[in-house]
Amino acid sequence: MFKFEKKQAEKALVITVGGFMKPDEAEAFLKEYEENVNSIKPSEYNLIIDSTDLSVSKQDMLPVLEGCFNLYMSNGFKKILMVNPSSVIAKSQMQKLAQSISYTGIFMDTLEEAYAHN
Numbered sequence: 001m002f003k004f005e006k007k008q009a010e011k012a013l014v015i016t017v018g019g020f021m022k023p024d025e026a027e028a029f030l031k032e033y034e035e036n037v038n039s040i041k042p043s044e045y046n047l048i049i050d051s052t053d054l055s056v057s058k059q060d061m062l063p064v065l066e067g068c069f070n071l072y073m074s075n076g077f078k079k080i081l082m083v084n085p086s087s088v089i090a091k092s093q094m095q096k097l098a099q100s101i102s103y104t105g106i107f108m109d110t111l112e113e114a115y116a117h118n
Contacts, residue, residue, distance in 0.1 A: 018053030
């Protein structure tokens with residue numbers, strides 16, 4: 001499950017992701033991501049990814065998650081703010097992956113914290 005919201009006033013692209021991401025959903029996500037990014041000037045926007053309800057990723061989906069992280073970094077957003085999953089295991093998995101690829105996003109514990117950091 002995912003949802004995109006462009007917040008013009010806050011100059012933020014907010015993506016909410018949750019549950020388990022399946023390969024077909026990942027494809028749809030990437031298509032919608034591209035459409036949203038192409039409709040704004042990323043250097044003027046913060047990217048906020050709310051992964052509070054994201055479940056632990058299956059091993060075969062980790063390369064997709066890694067690809068998303070790299071994609072986020074390649075688009076030139078002002079800041080990338082990632083809200084940690086509430087699941088301790090999913091949070092650990094995501095942070096290990098981020099560390100392994102030198103992810104430049106900032107991890108936050110709540111969406112409110114991400115907006116305050118905006």
